[in-house]
Amino acid sequence: MYSISKNTVFLIKNKKVIALNDIHIANDEKGYFILNFWEQCDYKDIEVLPVAFAKCETLEELYVLKKDNIILGSERDICLI
Amino acid sequence: MFNLNFKNNYRVVHINNELGNCIIGGAGTYMNELYKYRTEDTGFIYMGLGSPTDDYNVTDFMEQKDILIMNKDEAYKLADINCEVLVVQFYEFASLLDEDIIKNKTLAYVIHSVPTPEPPPPWDPFGGNHDIREKFEKLCELASVLVCVSEAEKEKLSKIYPQYEEKIEVVHNGITYDISTSLNVNYKHSRKVFGYIGRTDYRKGIYESIKAFSKIDAKYKLACPKNDVAYIERLFTYIDAANMWDKVDFCGWCVGERKENFLNSLDALVIPSLYEPFGYVALEAMQRGLPVICSNNGGLDEILEGYKYKYSPYVEGELEKTIIEFMEDGIETVEKQQKILLNNLARFSAIQMAKRYDEIWASYGGVTYEV
Numbered sequence: 214m215y216s217i218s219k220n221t222v223f224l225i226k227n228k229k230v231i232a233l234n235d236i237h238i239a240n241d242e243k244g245y246f247i248l249n250f251w252e253q254c255d256y257k258d259i260e261v262l263p264v265a266f267a268k269c270e271t272l273e274e275l276y277v278l279k280k281d282n283i284i285l286g287s288e289r290d291i292c293l294i
Numbered sequence: 295m296f297n298l299n300f301k302n303n304y305r306v307v308h309i310n311n312e313l314g315n316c317i318i319g320g321a322g323t324y325m326n327e328l329y330k331y332r333t334e335d336t337g338f339i340y341m342g343l344g345s346p347t348d349d350y351n352v353t354d355f356m357e358q359k360d361i362l363i364m365n366k367d368e369a370y371k372l373a374d375i376n377c378e379v380l381v382v383q384f385y386e387f388a389s390l391l392d393e394d395i396i397k398n399k400t401l402a403y404v405i406h407s408v409p410t411p412e413p414p415p416p417w418d419p420f421g422g423n424h425d426i427r428e429k430f431e432k433l434c435e436l437a438s439v440l441v442c443v444s445e446a447e448k449e450k451l452s453k454i455y456p457q458y459e460e461k462i463e464v465v466h467n468g469i470t471y472d473i474s475t476s477l478n479v480n481y482k483h484s485r486k487v488f489g490y491i492g493r494t495d496y497r498k499g500i501y502e503s504i505k506a507f508s509k510i511d512a513k514y515k516l517a518c519p520k521n522d523v524a525y526i527e528r529l530f531t532y533i534d535a536a537n538m539w540d541k542v543d544f545c546g547w548c549v550g551e552r553k554e555n556f557l558n559s560l561d562a563l564v565i566p567s568l569y570e571p572f573g574y575v576a577l578e579a580m581q582r583g584l585p586v587i588c589s590n591n592g593g594l595d596e597i598l599e600g601y602k603y604k605y606s607p608y609v610e611g612e613l614e615k616t617i618i619e620f621m622e623d624g625i626e627t628v629e630k631q632q633k634i635l636l637n638n639l640a641r642f643s644a645i646q647m648a649k650r651y652d653e654i655w656a657s658y659g660g661v662t663y664e665v
Binding site: 259 | 515517519520545546547548549550551552553554555556559
């Protein structure tokens with residue numbers, strides 16, 4: 214299982230983000246996951262976007278939110294949509 | 295339920311669903327300020343209105359003293375609360391208060407907001423939300439005293455319910471501020487970075503403010519939670535259509551040090567509310583000397599008495615005009631406005647607010663509600 218620990222700052226599409234929770238990627242073969250940055254965050258650097266993992270159980274359109282600051286991707290190939 | 299050194303023999307007990315770090319908006323800031331300046335005769339009940347299985351951290355509740363934490367399913371336990379004045383802070387509690395709970399107590403209701411849509415439809419101020427209306431009316435009816443957080447809110451309430459006018463008191467909210475805090479003087483070098491901080495709600499006028507920035511050469515940063523998904527979709531649709539993604543940034547829901555840094559990064563804060571019962575966010579900007587571009591509808595007009603950069607949110611183009619005025623004014627003019635903000639702040643100290651409440655509760659010594 215691939216995971217990113219809480220408070221880790223990492224890059225997504227050259228944008229720095231911080232994990233608000235531990236991120237566990239259950240299925241790293243498919244590796245799809247959603248990062249949502251709308252949760253309460255006290256990380257001081259406002260240039261770093263807060264993100265919280267929401268487990269993606271399906272690839273249905275419902276989960277693919279558009280222009281919504283939701284990040285969808287697979288392990289290393291993460292994209293901002 | 296758990297008890298954080300709650301003694302259960304207070305004279306005054308406040309009940310709210312916002313306290314410590316479990317806060318949503320201005321009512322939470324208010325509770326924390328009131329807690330800070332509480333007398334030894336005052337206790338606080340935090341009642342979670344979410345799921346009964348919600349977890350709470352003791353460290354989220356300030357000094358962890360004089361506080362009782364419970365969820366709404368345990369509301370019947372309120373019957374055992376021993377106090378003279380029970381202060382309810384939210385209309386949602388109306389359905390939880392039965393006669394056993396309020397008997398032999400004076401009930402007070404602090405109205406942080408008369409829960410109407412904005413603007414309130416003249417034929418039905420509650421816009422068909424009968425459930426909210428019922429709860430609100432029940433509390434207003436039962437309470438011996440109704441406290442409004444601004445003259446504007448009193449006027450709004452009295453217009454709908456003239457029969458309550460006699461029992462309304464107005465106490466402006468207050469904030470703890472540090473006059474030694476370094477002032478934001480970004481405006482001396484730049485007037486290009488604006489921001490919004492607050493809930494995501496159509497009544498906050500975020501959509502209208504983004505529209506105003508479509509014609510202005512400036513950055514607009516928004517710090518808000520995703521509490522209204524449909525509204526956020528509406529904002530995104532507009533930003534897409536107006537091709538504004540290069541000038542609008544969403545920074546997430548900023549609290550603590552992040553909030554400080556968010557405000558420090560701005561040249562001015564936009565408060566575009568269609569109506570605001572009070573407007574705590576203005577005080578937060580004022581204590582830093584951060585200029586505000588502010589709607590004048592509601593309590594904000596009282597806070598910003600004599601201030602220049604105010605506009606009517608219902609007049610098309612007014613916000614845009616006010617922003618441009620701020621951008622083009624000379625440094626001396628903005629400096630003068632900053633002084634007005636700092637002077638006005640003195641009228642809204644948390645100590646003053648707490649003192650005023652103590653005076654009101656002191657005048658309710660006896661039992662006024664008997665079953």
